Amino acid sequence: MLELKDLPDAHILKKFADRYPDADIDRVIQFLTFLRVATDLSNGLDRYLNAHALLQGRWWVLVLLMREDDACSSPSKLAEKAGVSRATMTGLIDGLQRDKLVSRMVSPKDRRQSLVKLTSKGQAKLDEVMPEYYRRVRQLMTALTDEEGDMLMQVLMKLNQQAQVFD
Amino acid sequence: MLELKDLPDAHILKKFADRYPDADIDRVIQFLTFLRVATDLSNGLDRYLNAHALLQGRWWVLVLLMREDDACSSPSKLAEKAGVSRATMTGLIDGLQRDKLVSRMVSPKDRRQSLVKLTSKGQAKLDEVMPEYYRRVRQLMTALTDEEGDMLMQVLMKLNQQAQVFD
DNA sequence: TGAAAATAATTAGGAAGCTAACTATAATCT
DNA sequence: AGATTATAGTTAGCTTCCTAATTATTTTCA
The missing domain is CATH 1.20.5 (Single alpha-helices involved in coiled-coils or other helix-helix interfaces)
Structure with missing residues (x-):
């Protein structure tokens, strides 16, 4: 840019x-x-x-799965929560499954649906990546004072409300 | 995300x-x-x-070319200014050349170098796109007060100085 | 009930980004 | 001058994102 x-x-x-x-x-x-x-x-x-052999899109899927109580979700719910298309989510899950970080099975309740589950290897990958991630985010954002942080959030919300200006 | x-x-x-x-x-x-x-x-x-049959990467190349006095630059200079790799810039220029929005020729001074030039069709495309672009950016950013705008720039500069925290 | 509509996921094809490897040319340095 | 090094651009192969089209299944409703 x-x-x-x-x-x-x-x-x-x-x-x-x-x-x-x-x-x-x-x-x-x-x-x-x-x-x-x-x-x-x-x-x-x-x-x-x-x-750590991860990329943003795939990493975020792991985070979303860890948020679930049963570490389990469907591709379309994940796509909506991640803010990407379902086609993109298919590709992300393909990659994660290849690396055995998630597993995929057909839902017994609705045979159209997949169930994507965080594997123990996937959880281990998060445990490897997240602590240092959090430390670095803290280091980054503490460059701002508390007032600046609050102001930033306020500004971001205002810009978000204008998101349709380009339509 | x-x-x-x-x-x-x-x-x-x-x-x-x-x-x-x-x-x-x-x-x-x-x-x-x-x-x-x-x-x-x-x-x-x-x-x-x-x-308008444009995408962000290609559009930005046109803008960078219009900044030049002779509407002319080289792929590596454009890549550096756009903040993308030279390989990516090759692809962007390929697409623009296909649409006849830029032309490409070998530099007479240094036969390793290409010269990329904004065509009149490329300039016309900018003239089609830029006025409305500027109006929409203005509409978007006037959601912020002058103070908020100043504060935002200050915060952005601080974050930019921390850009290496992830290395 | 059986046809039509809706939903879930995938595939196909394309853009834009990356790194690494390659080609051609120019510059440098014995 | 000739070998080495550096530079400019491209190609190859990958990821992540998109839309549109396709397949399978479920839901709706006439």
């Missing part, structure tokens, strides 16, 4: 502002910086997970 | 906190909410661009 270091200089900004008078430079920079910082943090998380 | 609507309830949080005592719930929620809102906004931008 955008490297923070090379935000456009005044000369370039003028060129864009002349051609596109609706541009609000400060707000565009806020928007792009927001996306860029989030992308960088997401990539950082991926690097950490990768060192 | 995480649906804002189904953040874990107290019962689940206790389960995780018991097993992983280093978890700092509030900060984890801040972190995950940040990634989720950014993902949703990025997907919104993609939906908008998609309606």
